[in-house]
Amino acid sequence: MEAVLAILTGAMVAGSVYLMLSRNLIRFIFGLVLASNAVNLLIFAAGRLETARPPLIPEDASRLTAPVANSLPQALILTAIVIGFALLAFIFILFSKTYAKLGTVDTEAMTDAEPPSEKDALTQGKQR
Amino acid sequence: MNGWLAAPILIPFFVAALALLGRRQPSLQSAATLLGAALHLAAGVWLLCGVQGSGIQVLHVAGWPAPFGIALVADPLSALMVLVTGVVYAAVAVYSRADIHTDDIARGYYPLLNILVGGISGAFLTGDLFNLYVWFEVMLMASFALLVMGRTRAQLDGGVKYVVINLIATLLFLTGLGLIFGMTGTLNMAHLHVKLRMASDPGVVAAVAVLFLTAFGIKAGLFPLFFWLPASYHTPPVAVSAIFSGLLTKVGVYALIRTFTLIFPFEDNGLRTLVLAAAAATMIVGVLGAATHSHVRRILSFHIVSQVGYMVLGLGLFTPLALAGAVFYLIHHIIVKANLFLISGLMQRTGGAFELSRVGGMYRRHGWLALLFFIPAFSLAGFPPLSGFWAKMILIRASLEAGQFALAGVAAVVGLLTVYSMTKIWNEAFWKPQPETGGTSDAASVPLSGWMVAPVAVMAGLTVFIGLAPEPLVQLARSAADVLLEPAAYVYTVIGEMR
Numbered sequence: 001m002e003a004v005l006a007i008l009t010g011a012m013v014a015g016s017v018y019l020m021l022s023r024n025l026i027r028f029i030f031g032l033v034l035a036s037n038a039v040n041l042l043i044f045a046a047g048r049l050e051t052a053r054p055p056l057i058p059e060d061a062s063r064l065t066a067p068v069a070n071s072l073p074q075a076l077i078l079t080a081i082v083i084g085f086a087l088l089a090f091i092f093i094l095f096s097k098t099y100a101k102l103g104t105v106d107t108e109a110m111t112d113a114e115p116p117s118e119k120d121a122l123t124q125g126k127q128r
Numbered sequence: 129m130n131g132w133l134a135a136p137i138l139i140p141f142f143v144a145a146l147a148l149l150g151r152r153q154p155s156l157q158s159a160a161t162l163l164g165a166a167l168h169l170a171a172g173v174w175l176l177c178g179v180q181g182s183g184i185q186v187l188h189v190a191g192w193p194a195p196f197g198i199a200l201v202a203d204p205l206s207a208l209m210v211l212v213t214g215v216v217y218a219a220v221a222v223y224s225r226a227d228i229h230t231d232d233i234a235r236g237y238y239p240l241l242n243i244l245v246g247g248i249s250g251a252f253l254t255g256d257l258f259n260l261y262v263w264f265e266v267m268l269m270a271s272f273a274l275l276v277m278g279r280t281r282a283q284l285d286g287g288v289k290y291v292v293i294n295l296i297a298t299l300l301f302l303t304g305l306g307l308i309f310g311m312t313g314t315l316n317m318a319h320l321h322v323k324l325r326m327a328s329d330p331g332v333v334a335a336v337a338v339l340f341l342t343a344f345g346i347k348a349g350l351f352p353l354f355f356w357l358p359a360s361y362h363t364p365p366v367a368v369s370a371i372f373s374g375l376l377t378k379v380g381v382y383a384l385i386r387t388f389t390l391i392f393p394f395e396d397n398g399l400r401t402l403v404l405a406a407a408a409a410t411m412i413v414g415v416l417g418a419a420t421h422s423h424v425r426r427i428l429s430f431h432i433v434s435q436v437g438y439m440v441l442g443l444g445l446f447t448p449l450a451l452a453g454a455v456f457y458l459i460h461h462i463i464v465k466a467n468l469f470l471i472s473g474l475m476q477r478t479g480g481a482f483e484l485s486r487v488g489g490m491y492r493r494h495g496w497l498a499l500l501f502f503i504p505a506f507s508l509a510g511f512p513p514l515s516g517f518w519a520k521m522i523l524i525r526a527s528l529e530a531g532q533f534a535l536a537g538v539a540a541v542v543g544l545l546t547v548y549s550m551t552k553i554w555n556e557a558f559w560k561p562q563p564e565t566g567g568t569s570d571a572a573s574v575p576l577s578g579w580m581v582a583p584v585a586v587m588a589g590l591t592v593f594i595g596l597a598p599e600p601l602v603q604l605a606r607s608a609a610d611v612l613l614e615p616a617a618y619v620y621t622v623i624g625e626m627r
Contacts, residue, residue, distance in 0.1 A: 025288065042307070076305075114285075
């Protein structure tokens, strides 16, 4: 099971790096989604995997009898998913506003914050 | 007192909630923020006194003992950082009254500012690695929104780059967290200190250490990961860029210091050499980047990068004196840098632009503004008797004592090049006559608001005070460095005898 998850995570990271290296912001978002899910899977796998052994204390016992599934990584992932979702929502809005204002999703063409040279900045400023 | 350890985190969040409730009353929001900043500052002073008086303080949140629950820990470094956060918070809260446009207030400036400060305080106080991740996210979220609040083209452009690279840093941090948790089964920093000594797999430990170095290096603006910083820091309102420049990258530096003293104490291996090389490159590239620019806030942004190099140099040398130097540098830099950004706002108000070619004659119009600029600018460059002189002297001496003559040379030369940039701003903005083109012709008649001048003057006063009486801060920095280098007491206080 760990091996399958490891290969899956590796493939997802490879895909996400490929997407994120693109200058296109839309591709970047897809890369980011893939990467954040890959990291969640990694945390899940790193917490050791058990199948069909919930971390519940049997009625006739007073403590857990190993081995059971580790519930802490799941709590961590849940937190990471919630945070990741909020960030994703923000980044979608940010990119859509950026596209509306700058008219491009190509990061190379975005030079408003760092204009190529001061002289250009002045002329650009006058044009607007 | 332990329950009160959470006060520096709770106060800003409480104020944020209050400000959200009073959405339509800017004066209420501003008053609440001022009060919150005063309380936060008081809590910081009180926390530092407590830590100095009775040692490291721990709060086991909700009564769960570490390492099972989340622990808030205040050692001298954390307490110092919280205190200086309070100073910047208060300065920005006062400055915002005159600087922040009503449109931005309507868009939620005050709640976001307070959430940002709450996140920063949380990052300084937490003793748990996953909790640190959460505080980072809180901080990032607030900073994203503050950065692009005005929705100008430059803000959106800078914001995209800032958001993108910081999200990648966060993912790297989370990956490291996952691996370290899988290896040790704990995320409490003190517990990790114990567990990682017994780790059977040094390869994975090294991989995690590099992941953390990269993630925090991005946040701190370390070479070659700093490009997001000068792309974005000059775009938001001045008060926002002041709090960003003072505190955000320094949270990254703090995380680096905490991680590489407590969790993976540096040994004489390749990682330390890498950090030292990165520190030297950061200093040089930052200062050279600043030399090529003529926009006040962009020059200052590059200097943040350059100065971060000094702090990381102190960490990389890893001697008691060097770490004390790094801590001293952190405190000095936060005050000076935030102040310089605040002053750039005053310069823009009176000169009409941030572009040096379009302003001038400020010395003639506002002689006292020249003095207020002179103090932090030349403190940044390391002129005696200002605070930056002592900070640089401690670090250069530590480099010499460690036999790193090349690094000492770099630190000295970079200081000299900093003078070049600061003199450039001085010459262009203050001495040169006001150019005919550009700027506002009636700039001379614009009165500067007392709300904006007062925090600048107080912070300049602090810089002079630290410069003239450096001994108390040096002692504090030394006690912080002692705890960092000998974490036994820290570990014992947090997790007790349990090993």
